[in-house]
Amino acid sequence: xxxxxxxxxxxxxxxxxxxxxxxxxxxxxxxxxxxxxxxxxxxxxxxxxxxxxxxxxxxxxxxxxxxxxxxxxxxxxxxxxxxxxxxxxxxxxxxxxxxxxxxxxxxxxxxxxxxxxxxxxxxxxxxxxxxxxxxxxxxxxxxxxxxxxxxxxxxxxxxxxxxxxxxxxxxxxxxxxxxxxxxxxxxxxxxxxxxxxxxxxxxxxxxxxxxxxxxxxxxxxxxxxxxxxxxxxxxxxxxxxxxxxxxxxxxxxxxxxxxxxxxxxxxxxxxxxxxxxxxxxxxxxxxxxxxxxxxxxxxxxxxxxxxxxxxxxxxxxxxxxxxxxxxxxxxxxxxxxxxxxxxxxxxxxxxxxxxxxxxxxxxxxxxxxxxxxxxxxxxxxxxxxxxxxxxxxxxxxxxxxxxxxxxxxxxxxxxxxxxxxxxxxxxxxxxxxxxxxxxxxxxxxxxxxxxxxxxxx
Amino acid sequence: xxxxxxxxxxxxxxxxxxxxxxxxxxxxxxxxxxxxxxxxxxxxxxxxxxxxxxxxxxxxxxxxxxxxxxxxxxxxxxxxxxxxxxxxxxxxxxxxxxxxxxxxxxxxxxxxxxxxxxxxxxxxxxxxxxxxxxxxxxx
Numbered sequence: 001x002x003x004x005x006x007x008x009x010x011x012x013x014x015x016x017x018x019x020x021x022x023x024x025x026x027x028x029x030x031x032x033x034x035x036x037x038x039x040x041x042x043x044x045x046x047x048x049x050x051x052x053x054x055x056x057x058x059x060x061x062x063x064x065x066x067x068x069x070x071x072x073x074x075x076x077x078x079x080x081x082x083x084x085x086x087x088x089x090x091x092x093x094x095x096x097x098x099x100x101x102x103x104x105x106x107x108x109x110x111x112x113x114x115x116x117x118x119x120x121x122x123x124x125x126x127x128x129x130x131x132x133x134x135x136x137x138x139x140x141x142x143x144x145x146x147x148x149x150x151x152x153x154x155x156x157x158x159x160x161x162x163x164x165x166x167x168x169x170x171x172x173x174x175x176x177x178x179x180x181x182x183x184x185x186x187x188x189x190x191x192x193x194x195x196x197x198x199x200x201x202x203x204x205x206x207x208x209x210x211x212x213x214x215x216x217x218x219x220x221x222x223x224x225x226x227x228x229x230x231x232x233x234x235x236x237x238x239x240x241x242x243x244x245x246x247x248x249x250x251x252x253x254x255x256x257x258x259x260x261x262x263x264x265x266x267x268x269x270x271x272x273x274x275x276x277x278x279x280x281x282x283x284x285x286x287x288x289x290x291x292x293x294x295x296x297x298x299x300x301x302x303x304x305x306x307x308x309x310x311x312x313x314x315x316x317x318x319x320x321x322x323x324x325x326x327x328x329x330x331x332x333x334x335x336x337x338x339x340x341x342x343x344x345x346x347x348x349x350x351x352x353x354x355x356x357x358x359x360x361x362x363x364x365x366x367x368x369x370x371x372x373x374x375x376x377x378x379x380x381x382x383x384x385x386x387x388x389x390x391x392x393x394x395x396x397x398x399x400x401x402x403x404x405x406x407x408x409x410x411x412x413x414x415x416x417x418x419x420x421x422x423x424x425x426x427x428x429x430x431x432x433x434x435x436x437x438x439x440x441x442x443x444x445x446x447x448x449x450x451x452x453x454x455x456x457x
Numbered sequence: 458x459x460x461x462x463x464x465x466x467x468x469x470x471x472x473x474x475x476x477x478x479x480x481x482x483x484x485x486x487x488x489x490x491x492x493x494x495x496x497x498x499x500x501x502x503x504x505x506x507x508x509x510x511x512x513x514x515x516x517x518x519x520x521x522x523x524x525x526x527x528x529x530x531x532x533x534x535x536x537x538x539x540x541x542x543x544x545x546x547x548x549x550x551x552x553x554x555x556x557x558x559x560x561x562x563x564x565x566x567x568x569x570x571x572x573x574x575x576x577x578x579x580x581x582x583x584x585x586x587x588x589x590x591x592x593x594x595x596x
Contacts, residue, residue: 133555138561147561176578189557190562194562203580316496319493320493374528
């Protein structure tokens, strides 16, 4: 049973919650129509990029990351990548164009996406996944040697094909968001572990910047090409030769596109959360927002003066069990989450923290999946198996004492929720919108050295 | 997946090692003895420190002894390297078979004041202070 089939649900659209949200997705049509739109926009934006340094016969690696293929079905990201390839060939004459697609903690994930989107056909057999345990290449940076994945950089030129999705706001904090793959999906285990364990929750974002600014990368870098995404859907494509400038502009856009909806979710006082999406627990999504964003929504993650959010790998370290090792310094996971129901999600992301901290029910075969997950061998020590989604929701209602239900099921442009929660969101949205406009947005912009926000309607 | 004929057990009895030496390694690595360093297996710092003291002196040996790095194999490598370094073991010399690790990492405690001044947008000095407040200091 899919969560959306539960009785008593309705949908709320982000554009209805915030009618002054001016940005509309590029297409509300079919996947084919979306791909046509993305192709046109990719060609258009690449016209601003100087490709003259790429000579016929030069090798070019288009670097991609797994997350892009999970955004709104993945068709837009795949089409952007295909179009980059086609444009590079058309304008430069080179045909040695490869796709190197990085992953998170599921090492074969992009191989599956490459097959799903038939990218090896488009890349003439030169599309490959790359994993953090692959051979590394030493990169001398201003702070010392860090390692990238050798196969990512084994070309004369690289093009960084990524997206601005808010995703792990608890990690990137909207600082250097567009640089992140250089220390993550294009990097080996030590670089990634340095980011998550040894740097600090904000400072970690220095690492991808340092790698990007290295001579090694700068000698190869042609441009970045970003799939622009927002809560309402795919917003466009933007290419640039100036990643730092592009990152700052996307920070401005993301604060505008995501600031209000993230803050609104943080105002919810109680909810039963249902996860029903083909992704790892914190990356399950709805309305462009992740469960991981909601888990941390009791802290203003855009406010850079707050060092720790409820969940990062730094805080996860300090919970050997249900209680933290240190008292009074860590915000708890969002106390609005009165129950977490896993109806469907992927394995392959260490998630025991969530089951330790949240009353977690896991439905049927999903419990078997997690029981066999090498990254979650202790998850079922803390979660309770329930045989059906209906029973899980009925049981959760008893102890959660709320009729608010919020589902992370990949819904585009909005959320599937219970009627009481819909009513609450509509009630909260207007005042909260003003609060963001008048108080929070100026703070967020100032902290990032951004002069002005996107003008409201 | 196919079940093993015989189950394979990970885990070490940390009480077999000197508790003061466990504490010393952990503190030098800016860790509490009871903190989690392997999120998948929920292995604690004291388990890895004890295993080092009991003679397991490479990341692979520590994995076999404690189960650390046998889940995702990615996120906890620098904690393992930090503890080996704290125990005086030069891991840069011992390279893993294959290409899994190279013995190098960067920590907040390695970042210079000059870099912190040059990149204020990453709150480097502030995170150094926050990490020093939250995690044990190497004294």
